[in-house]
Amino acid sequence: MTEEIIIAGFGGQGVLSMGKILAYSGIMQDQEVSWMPSYGPEMRGGTANVTVIVSDERISSPILNFYDTAIILNQQSMDKFESTVKPGGLLLYDPNGITRHPERKDINIYAIEGARLAAEMGNTKIFNMIVLGAYLKLKPIVKLENVILGLKKSLPERYHKLIPMNEAALKAGMENPQEMVSA
Amino acid sequence: MGELKLMKGNEAIAEAAIREGVDAYFGYPITPQSEVIEYLMMEKPEERTGMVVLQAESELAAINMVYGAAAAGKKVFTSSSSPGISLYQEGISYIAGAELPCVIANVVRGGPGLGTIQPSQADYFQTVKGGGHGDYRLLTLAPASVQEMADFIELGFELAYKYKNPVMILSDGMIGQMMEKVELKEQKPRWTDQEINEMNGSWAAIGKPETRERNIITSLDLDSAKMEQHNHHLQAKYRKMESDEVRFETFNTDDAEYLIVAYGSSARIAQKSLALARAKGIKAGLFRPITLYPFPMKALAELAPLLKGILSVEMSAGQMIEDIKLAVECNVRVEHFGRYGGIIHSPEEVLEALEQKIIGG
Numbered sequence: 001m002t003e004e005i006i007i008a009g010f011g012g013q014g015v016l017s018m019g020k021i022l023a024y025s026g027i028m029q030d031q032e033v034s035w036m037p038s039y040g041p042e043m044r045g046g047t048a049n050v051t052v053i054v055s056d057e058r059i060s061s062p063i064l065n066f067y068d069t070a071i072i073l074n075q076q077s078m079d080k081f082e083s084t085v086k087p088g089g090l091l092l093y094d095p096n097g098i099t100r101h102p103e104r105k106d107i108n109i110y111a112i113e114g115a116r117l118a119a120e121m122g123n124t125k126i127f128n129m130i131v132l133g134a135y136l137k138l139k140p141i142v143k144l145e146n147v148i149l150g151l152k153k154s155l156p157e158r159y160h161k162l163i164p165m166n167e168a169a170l171k172a173g174m175e176n177p178q179e180m181v182s183a
Numbered sequence: 184m185g186e187l188k189l190m191k192g193n194e195a196i197a198e199a200a201i202r203e204g205v206d207a208y209f210g211y212p213i214t215p216q217s218e219v220i221e222y223l224m225m226e227k228p229e230e231r232t233g234m235v236v237l238q239a240e241s242e243l244a245a246i247n248m249v250y251g252a253a254a255a256g257k258k259v260f261t262s263s264s265s266p267g268i269s270l271y272q273e274g275i276s277y278i279a280g281a282e283l284p285c286v287i288a289n290v291v292r293g294g295p296g297l298g299t300i301q302p303s304q305a306d307y308f309q310t311v312k313g314g315g316h317g318d319y320r321l322l323t324l325a326p327a328s329v330q331e332m333a334d335f336i337e338l339g340f341e342l343a344y345k346y347k348n349p350v351m352i353l354s355d356g357m358i359g360q361m362m363e364k365v366e367l368k369e370q371k372p373r374w375t376d377q378e379i380n381e382m383n384g385s386w387a388a389i390g391k392p393e394t395r396e397r398n399i400i401t402s403l404d405l406d407s408a409k410m411e412q413h414n415h416h417l418q419a420k421y422r423k424m425e426s427d428e429v430r431f432e433t434f435n436t437d438d439a440e441y442l443i444v445a446y447g448s449s450a451r452i453a454q455k456s457l458a459l460a461r462a463k464g465i466k467a468g469l470f471r472p473i474t475l476y477p478f479p480m481k482a483l484a485e486l487a488p489l490l491k492g493i494l495s496v497e498m499s500a501g502q503m504i505e506d507i508k509l510a511v512e513c514n515v516r517v518e519h520f521g522r523y524g525g526i527i528h529s530p531e532e533v534l535e536a537l538e539q540k541i542i543g544g
Contacts, residue, residue, distance in 0.1 A: 024189050027364050033189065039215065039300070060454030062361050065529040069521035154189065163298065 008049035009073025014128030022047030025142040026054040034062040109180045128168035133173020157178035192332040192358040193218035204371040206257035209237040209248035214300040216290035246274030253283035254400045256379040256387030262288035280402030284343035287353040290359035293525035301305035301525030304355030304461025307502035313475040322350045323475040325446040329363035343487035357448040430473035439468025445496040455530035483510040492516040492541035
């Protein structure tokens with residue numbers, strides 16, 4: 001199994017940390033992982049993206065042109081990455097703030113109302129965990145228990161009290177992905 | 184098995200330096216390697232092992248602090264990125280001339296000048312052909328993964344002390360910034376003063392015992408005959424490195440008609456290109472130099488008669504290609520491909536270049 005993922009959105013949405021937790025979860029179940037961020041001026045207020053690869057084998061290029069999954073969290077990223085999903089691949093997006101919805105017919109398109117659900121749960125910071133939950137419902141490449149282990153490993157001890165809230169967000173995400181059929 | 188962590192290349196090299204029992208790190212922050220000194224400051228190695236971590240006032244100061252600490256027989260490490268490494272060059276030439284061991288990491292960014300903060304491999308010439316003045320050589324290791332960023336600290340110090348020569352770890356912004364799984368080694372104790380005396384006392388400036396003359400560490404000798412002798416000695420040392428320290432890795436070369444030669448990040452990208460090529464029925468192989476100096480001349484020369492063409496892939500306008508051409512003595516067609524100025528080529532672009540420049544060329 002090799003899963004090649006791009007996660008893209010605004011800086012501050014938790015794009016890079018979502019990728020990091022996913023990568024750590026892969027390590028927890030003895031897989032190979034790579035996490036390659038965009039870095040530099042675009043991170044400071046503009047768009048941020050990260051390429052994550054989780055595989056049973058040694059990973060070759062951590063930089064890719066095409067992906068099995070694109071997780072898209074703003075319009076700029078939709079414009080840039082919709083065309084990079086491999087045929088038959090997955091595009092998961094938060095429709096909040098999206099003005100032009102994806103149009104491809106040869107990929108699987110799902111929406112997750114991450115921003116709305118996070119606001120309803122009273123904490124906008126768990127937005128990225130809701131989206132990650134939705135992704136793992138659609139492609140269970142890592143087990144939830146390993147995500148929790150990954151969270152424990154990647155968060156400093158003083159933040160471990162936040163893990164139950166993150167777990168609730170992951171579960172909320174898992175219950176809510178909605179299949180979108182492009183018009 | 185050691186401890187498994189998810190780390191950036193920059194963090195892994197810093198943690199590996201602490202665990203190696205390094206005595207001192209001197210540096211000055213520059214993107215894309217600032218995480219090295221950030222990590223070292225956050226980890227408080229002075230509490231873990233007694234290691235000194237100091238942000239110097241400039242790169243010129245940092246490299247001369249390295250020169251001084253190495254002269255005292257201490258294990259010393261520094262890192263920077265391209266424009267900072269340019270500022271290091273005078274010091275590196277002095278360190279090589281004075282025959283002192285140290286490990287230097289260059290997390291290369293696009294140039295020339297201040298250039299860009301994005302990855303590049305355009306410092307190949309500077310690293311393996313000189314950079315500083317005079318007939319000296321830097322043992323150069325090119326990591327292609329976060330694991331190797333960590334592993335090459337131990338190997339780098341082993342080689343630096345074996346040859347009393349500076350060792351360069353030549354990576355780039357991609358390897359520095361990406362995170363991968365890394366297995367960390369156990370903490371080694373730092374050398375005690377007594378161990379330094381025993382191992383390095385014959386050459387290091389550690390005080391004069393009654394049993395011998397004082398050690399003088401310098402790269403200067405105004406007597407040209409003596410300086411020529413010193414250069415003969417250095418050249419003999421470099422020939423020994425060239426015969427004993429070549430390291431490389433090959434992929435699918437057994438039946439290869441076409442060969443991609445690439446190091447570091449480009450070697451990782453080319454591995455994917457190789458898989459794409461094989462899926463199309465193209466008999467391609469990959470040759471990855473791990474040491475850039477000494478360059479694996481002989482191994483490439485041995486492969487050459489079996490090949491229809493070689494593509495050198497490097498994030499530069501074409502630097503390593505000169506060494507490949509020397510290695511194969513132009514007996515086989517060699518072309519270069521690479522994006523540069525901070526752009527990373529994709530696996531598909533590398534395959535396209537192989538098809539157009541070599542197979543169809």
